Amino acid sequence: MADNLAAAEAQLLAERSAAVLFERDRASQMLGMGITAIRPGFAQVSMTVREDMLNGHGVCHGGLLFALADSAFAFACNSHNEATVAAAAAIDFLRPAQPGEQLTAEAREVWRTSRNGIYEIVIFNPHGEKVALFRGRSYRIEGPVLPP
Amino acid sequence: MADNLAAAEAQLLAERSAAVLFERDRASQMLGMGITAIRPGFAQVSMTVREDMLNGHGVCHGGLLFALADSAFAFACNSHNEATVAAAAAIDFLRPAQPGEQLTAEAREVWRTSRNGIYEIVIFNPHGEKVALFRGRSYRIEGPVLPP
Amino acid sequence: MADNLAAAEAQLLAERSAAVLFERDRASQMLGMGITAIRPGFAQVSMTVREDMLNGHGVCHGGLLFALADSAFAFACNSHNEATVAAAAAIDFLRPAQPGEQLTAEAREVWRTSRNGIYEIVIFNPHGEKVALFRGRSYRIEGPVLPP
Amino acid sequence: MADNLAAAEAQLLAERSAAVLFERDRASQMLGMGITAIRPGFAQVSMTVREDMLNGHGVCHGGLLFALADSAFAFACNSHNEATVAAAAAIDFLRPAQPGEQLTAEAREVWRTSRNGIYEIVIFNPHGEKVALFRGRSYRIEGPVLPP
Numbered sequence: 001m002a003d004n005l006a007a008a009e010a011q012l013l014a015e016r017s018a019a020v021l022f023e024r025d026r027a028s029q030m031l032g033m034g035i036t037a038i039r040p041g042f043a044q045v046s047m048t049v050r051e052d053m054l055n056g057h058g059v060c061h062g063g064l065l066f067a068l069a070d071s072a073f074a075f076a077c078n079s080h081n082e083a084t085v086a087a088a089a090a091i092d093f094l095r096p097a098q099p100g101e102q103l104t105a106e107a108r109e110v111w112r113t114s115r116n117g118i119y120e121i122v123i124f125n126p127h128g129e130k131v132a133l134f135r136g137r138s139y140r141i142e143g144p145v146l147p148p
Numbered sequence: 149m150a151d152n153l154a155a156a157e158a159q160l161l162a163e164r165s166a167a168v169l170f171e172r173d174r175a176s177q178m179l180g181m182g183i184t185a186i187r188p189g190f191a192q193v194s195m196t197v198r199e200d201m202l203n204g205h206g207v208c209h210g211g212l213l214f215a216l217a218d219s220a221f222a223f224a225c226n227s228h229n230e231a232t233v234a235a236a237a238a239i240d241f242l243r244p245a246q247p248g249e250q251l252t253a254e255a256r257e258v259w260r261t262s263r264n265g266i267y268e269i270v271i272f273n274p275h276g277e278k279v280a281l282f283r284g285r286s287y288r289i290e291g292p293v294l295p296p
Numbered sequence: 297m298a299d300n301l302a303a304a305e306a307q308l309l310a311e312r313s314a315a316v317l318f319e320r321d322r323a324s325q326m327l328g329m330g331i332t333a334i335r336p337g338f339a340q341v342s343m344t345v346r347e348d349m350l351n352g353h354g355v356c357h358g359g360l361l362f363a364l365a366d367s368a369f370a371f372a373c374n375s376h377n378e379a380t381v382a383a384a385a386a387i388d389f390l391r392p393a394q395p396g397e398q399l400t401a402e403a404r405e406v407w408r409t410s411r412n413g414i415y416e417i418v419i420f421n422p423h424g425e426k427v428a429l430f431r432g433r434s435y436r437i438e439g440p441v442l443p444p
Numbered sequence: 445m446a447d448n449l450a451a452a453e454a455q456l457l458a459e460r461s462a463a464v465l466f467e468r469d470r471a472s473q474m475l476g477m478g479i480t481a482i483r484p485g486f487a488q489v490s491m492t493v494r495e496d497m498l499n500g501h502g503v504c505h506g507g508l509l510f511a512l513a514d515s516a517f518a519f520a521c522n523s524h525n526e527a528t529v530a531a532a533a534a535i536d537f538l539r540p541a542q543p544g545e546q547l548t549a550e551a552r553e554v555w556r557t558s559r560n561g562i563y564e565i566v567i568f569n570p571h572g573e574k575v576a577l578f579r580g581r582s583y584r585i586e587g588p589v590l591p592p
Contacts, residue, residue, distance in 0.1 A: 365507075
């Protein structure tokens with residue numbers, strides 16, 4: 001019972017933190033992202049590859065794939081209502097993303113201390129194929145995500 | 149004399165490859181980037197942090213910093229008129245970039261074989277401070293950058 | 297039935313490739329490593345932290361943690377009897393490993409093409425805690441692992 | 445004059461910190477490493493590739509290349525007499541190192557705050573060719589390197 005309450009509270013914090021953060025996140029909005037799932041330490045974010053997201057080779061610019069993964073990372077690592085930012089990240093590009101494809105990034109917390117965390121993000125295309133693998137290192141800054 | 153001709157030819161290829169690639173690169177254009185210098189194995193690209201590039205913490209979204217570095221990387225690694233794409237990259241975020249700041253990314257080739265290359269990119273803010281460090285691994289695909 | 301044969305053949309190749317590679321691998325032997333499980337695309341390797349593996353802070357030297365993960369990576373990416381080497385790797389150190397601890401590295405293939413692969417390796421301590429996360433990029437060189 | 449004194453003091457701290465750390469560093473000793481230069485934020489470390497350092501492909505095990513770079517990183521990031529450890533690192537392997545070759549790793553500080561630092565390390569072979577590129581992220585723990 002206490003556990004259920006704690007879990008419900010954690011879920012509520014995750015949802016409210018993500019909502020507040022997304023509302024302020026002009027870049028994710030500009031890129032047409034949407035949060036499709038959120039839980040403590042987990043976020044799923046989608047983005048459709050637009051014509052103005054293509055690079056010189058006619059596929060999605062690697063920076064915008066990174067941005068999608070980075071946003072999922074941000075929503076996951078801020079899901080505990082502790083203001084958290086990215087320190088570093090690495091990405092492997094596995095296959096190109098084509099114009100018109102709806103991509104989905106899933107971010108999972110794999111390790112967290114009071115100051116640092118590590119998150120793994122996978123971007124999938126509509127066929128369920130992996131487009132990119134991303135690993136991010138976060139650190140806490142001062143204060144909560146939610147206004148008091 | 150032969151060396152001078154070869155160098156002038158290499159410089160011309162770098163300039164033409166970058167121009168052709170940038171013209172097709174809708175994403176870099178959408179983000180307001182401009183190529184400010186290009187040489188064989190080197191590119192300098194600028195981008196001003198717009199309001200619609202801010203994340204939920206009010207500073208430039210990490211994905212768009214990455215995109216700036218990634219574009220500089222692309223122009224540098226395609227400067228030999230051999231079509232080349234990113235295999236992987238890692239970024240360290242050193243300090244936030246503020247709205248209105250004009251950022252400059254400088255990409256340098258540090259190693260290249262017939263198939264693979266490694267490039268280091270530094271993003272500077274207008275005060276000359278390092279904003280991010282990026283290291284990218286490229287690999288060649290078929291064909292030249294320039295149309296025959 | 298055909299599937300069972302193919303799987304048995306793949307498993308046999310994995311075991312023989314690992315055995316041949318390990319026998320030639322003086323470094324892994326010098327560090328006291330042992331292969332504790334091998335399957336196509338998977339390897340588990342153990343190593344006990346000796347006194348001569350400690351760094352100046354009295355815990356296992358990060359390079360030797362990396363070496364353990366790197367060996368597991370090598371056995372996993374050579375498990376298809378195609379000679380394969382590491383192109384790049386990244387490691388996150390999560391907690392120190394103490395003298396006397398037996399560490400276990402598990403390597404899993406997460407992506408593979410005819411030329412390149414990506415593997416994730418986790419190092420655990422005897423308490424089942426994660427000590428380090430490692431991601432490696434492999435590429436094929438000429439020839440098989442096994443002698444003809 | 446004050447500047448000269450401060451620089452001499454910083455140099456002395458770097459030398460003494462490296463000496464104390466190296467004396468305790470059983471792993472670097474076991475691998476035959478030697479510090480060949482040390483300055484505030486800089487270290488140069490050498491290691492000769494022994495027969496017992498070879499991997500299954502007959503060249504220096506990637507983990508021992510990493511260990512060499514990691515030791516240079518450690519001496520550089522502890523050169524300010526502030527106890528510092530590695531949080532994460534990434535390495536690109538550019539060419540194999542052959543048995544008998546004396547390798548040299550040079551570590552340079554590229555960024556440092558009160559808590560974190562970033563260091564770039566290059567490993568050279570005796571022909572001056574780059575063998576590997578390494579980038580490490582450090583963080584300070586409690587206390588100085590030197591005993592009080």
